[in-house]
Amino acid sequence: MxxxxxxxxxxxxxxxxxxxxxxxxxxxxxxxxxxxxxxxxxxxxxxxxxxxxxxxxxxxxxxxxxxxxxxxxxxxxxxxxxxxxxxxxxxxxxxxxxxxxxxxxxxxxxxxxxxxxxxxxxxxxxxxxxxxxxxxxxxxxxxxxxxxPDPAPAEYSREAPGDGESTAELVEWTDGRRIRWWMTVIGYDRLQQVNECEVTYEVIESGGASRRLTETISLRYxxxxxxxxxxxxxxxxxxxxxxxxxxxxxxxxxxxxxxxxxxxxx
Ligand SMILES: C[S@@+](CC[C@H](N)C(=O)[O-])C[C@H]1O[C@@H](n2cnc3c(N)ncnc32)[C@H](O)[C@@H]1O
Known part of the structure; x- marks a missing residue:
């Protein structure tokens, strides 16, 4: 979800x-x-x-x-x-x-x-x-x-699980839950020096079920x-x-x- x-x-x-x-x-x-x-x-x-x-x-x-x-x-x-x-x-x-x-x-x-x-x-x-x-x-x-800032775009990105799974970070949360999260740059406005970043948080329940929350943030370099x-x-x-x-x-x-x-x- x-x-x-x-x-x-x-x-x-x-x-x-x-x-x-x-x-x-x-x-x-x-x-x-x-x-x-x-x-x-x-x-x-x-x-x-x-x-x-x-x-x-x-x-x-x-x-x-x-x-x-x-x-x-x-x-x-x-x-x-x-x-x-x-x-x-x-x-x-x-x-x-x-x-x-x-x-x-x-x-x-x-x-x-x-x-x-x-x-x-x-x-x-x-x-x-x-x-x-x-x-x-x-x-x-x-x-x-x-x-x-490092102008090399790869430096800005925590990759999604899959190809770049190792760059997603996994942290312990409360009640046995864990959060796996990563950030992907989905757009870069060079003129404004603004990255549009999509951050995904996968909340993993203690039983293994998971759900994803996604937010988009703008960051100016x-x-x-x-x-x-x-x-x-x-x-x-x-x-x-x-x-x-x-x-x-x-x-x-x-x-x-x-x-x-x-x-x-x-
Ligand atoms: C990355 S967080 C840092 C929070 C805290 N200083 C820390 O070090 O954990 C950036 C914070 O800036 C706030 N923020 C963003 N734009 C703002 C604005 N124009 N005026 C006041 N706060 C703002 C966000 O709501 C967010 O809580």
Missing amino acids: DDRISLESAELAAIYDAIYADRDDAGFWQAMAAATGDGPILELGCGTGRVLLPLARAGHEITGLDLSAEMLERCGAKLQSEPPEVRGCVRLLQADMTSFDLGRRFAALICPFAGFQQLRTVEQQLATLERCRTHLLPHGRLVLDLPN TFRYELEHLLVRAGFRIVALYGDYDRSPLADESPALIVVAEALGA
């Missing part, structure tokens, strides 16, 4: 948590947050709280903003099982990162795990950076975490110098560029393109 689901699906939010539970960026975000001292943090595209909750547990005051009601709902539900001192550190709100106005400034604005990649146009990117500039305290830091030019155009100064969560310098083979920037004249 193949169900087409939207990004807003509550089940997708639960699947998201399962498949990205072991992502290797936790230490990076803890170090970034620690560098802000006691200053408040704003996470753009906080999703289910995968990054936000550990930062709140470490005592950071953090606001999580996301467009998706379902992702926020899951984040809020997880927050309810935290102790009061953690809950007291967190504020969640549904908003668009291109147009938010919180009426206050933050010591750090973070956009982990390719949240910025979901902005399809340069206008959306610039609008977001303008909002970021307005919400940063003097010497506050903006940290954007993007993939380091932003290259290194383009990101630098964009930030300068939006009134930022680049403080550091990393190629991975170990904070190694950006290099040809780097999987990530992580930029730390400061607002000029803020």
Whole structure:
């Protein structure tokens, strides 16, 4: 059975948590947050709280903003099982990162795990950076975490089972269920640098029965110098560029393109 689901699906939010539970960026975000001292943090595209909750547990005051009601709902539900001192550190709100106005400034604005990649146009990117500039305290830091794009199309694709079965990933879920998932690039708009990606999640019940959920997402590829030019155009100064969560310098083979920037004249 193949169900087409939207990004807003509550089940997708639960699947998201399962498949990205072991992502290797936790230490990076803890170090970034620690560098802000006691200053408040704003996470753009906080999703289910995968990054936000550990930062709140470490005592950071953090606001999580996301467009998706379902992702926020899951984040809020997880927050309810935290102790009061953690809950007291967190504020969640549904908003668009291109147009938010919180009426206050933050010591750090973070956009982990390719949240910025979901902005399809340069206008959306610039609008977001303008909002970021307005919400940063003097010497506050903006940290954007993007993939380091490789123009070879094969690099973008996790193959479907069958010919490329080994590239599909299998993860344990709850109640003995497992999820096998893969991503296929079904269209690439070179002019807009946008990949249309079809992500398939095969939920395998403990008895072996399975069903498939499919979603389509658009991801814009932003290259290194383009990101630098964009930030300068939006009134930022680049403080550091990393190629991975170990904070190694950006290099040809780097999987990530992580930029730390400061607002000029803020
Ligand atoms: C890949 S998830 C990352 C979630 C979380 N930061 C993490 O690291 O697990 C990207 C998130 O960005 C959100 N998002 C996409 N476009 C957005 C927008 N314009 N404004 C706010 N959130 C957005 C999505 O709903 C999604 O939760």
